[in-house]
Amino acid sequence: MLFPSRFEDVVKILAWNLNHRAARRRIPGWISSAIESVSPDVAVLTEYVEGADHTRFVSDLASIGLSHVSTSDQVKGQNQILIASRVSHAKGSLVAPSLHPAIPPNAHHVVLTESGINVLGFRMPVFTEPGTRGLKRSTWEWLLQAADFLRAEPAVVAGDFNTAVTDAATHCGDCMAQLIGTGWAHALPESGSSFRHQSSGSERAIDHAFVSPRLALKSYEYSWSFQDSAPEARSPKVGIPDHAMLIVKFAA
Numbered sequence: 001m002l003f004p005s006r007f008e009d010v011v012k013i014l015a016w017n018l019n020h021r022a023a024r025r026r027i028p029g030w031i032s033s034a035i036e037s038v039s040p041d042v043a044v045l046t047e048y049v050e051g052a053d054h055t056r057f058v059s060d061l062a063s064i065g066l067s068h069v070s071t072s073d074q075v076k077g078q079n080q081i082l083i084a085s086r087v088s089h090a091k092g093s094l095v096a097p098s099l100h101p102a103i104p105p106n107a108h109h110v111v112l113t114e115s116g117i118n119v120l121g122f123r124m125p126v127f128t129e130p131g132t133r134g135l136k137r138s139t140w141e142w143l144l145q146a147a148d149f150l151r152a153e154p155a156v157v158a159g160d161f162n163t164a165v166t167d168a169a170t171h172c173g174d175c176m177a178q179l180i181g182t183g184w185a186h187a188l189p190e191s192g193s194s195f196r197h198q199s200s201g202s203e204r205a206i207d208h209a210f211v212s213p214r215l216a217l218k219s220y221e222y223s224w225s226f227q228d229s230a231p232e233a234r235s236p237k238v239g240i241p242d243h244a245m246l247i248v249k250f251a252a
Helices: 030-038 054-063 134-150 173-181
Strands: 010-017 042-048 068-071 080-085 089-091 107-112 118-123 155-160 207-211 216-223 245-251
Touching: 010 030, 010 118, 010 155, 010 207, 030 054, 030 245, 042 118, 042 155, 054 068, 068 089, 068 107, 080 107, 080 118, 118 134, 134 155, 134 173, 155 245, 173 207, 207 216, 207 245
Parallel strands: 010 042, 118 155
Antiparallel strands: 010 245, 042 080, 068 080, 089 107, 107 118, 155 207, 216 245
8 A cells, every 4th residue: 555544555645827927926824624535545736937925835834734745946937836735745856848937937846755656847948039939848758757767667647738629730749649648547526627717717728637657547527615714815817826626636
């Protein structure tokens, strides 16, 4: 068993985009309460930026049992990945390429020390600057190489991929198919979306988790239940999550 005293070999992982948009934002107190309501063993928080209340937030996470916290490196003007877990974890060996300042801090690889499970938290940057469109495919190529490196290990890759399985090849939809084709199980809920555009109202399923062949998927769902956590939780303001929680259970 992975965690015989608590988990009975089933692990729950939460992936959630906090909508910091590459800047330091106030972290509402209800964010940790919303995470607690899911009771994950590992939380992968994307679009996170360390700010003045980072220490307070880490303390809040510890108070709900996620006492082991690490982040990707800070790069000015870019998002980070925060990973919090109930058991200790160590930094992994995978590092995203420095093809653009946004790429390295949007990937964070850790290994849960008691079980050896690899967790790669990832967010695909939105390359909007002139001449950067090809960087999405280059980043996907690195991610596919990382997945190949991890495939023989107990591993999970989770986060905001800014890619849907229905996307055309020009937007790297084919890369999703390549990853699934190499044996990774895709935790894609059969219904619902993970992102709702605040202006157009369009919906997309762009938050994903992939589980290596060494692990077995048990369940997965998108949840917008956090919007009942506080009056502001449905606000369109930057800094209020605009993505669903992706909740995944897997077993060794």
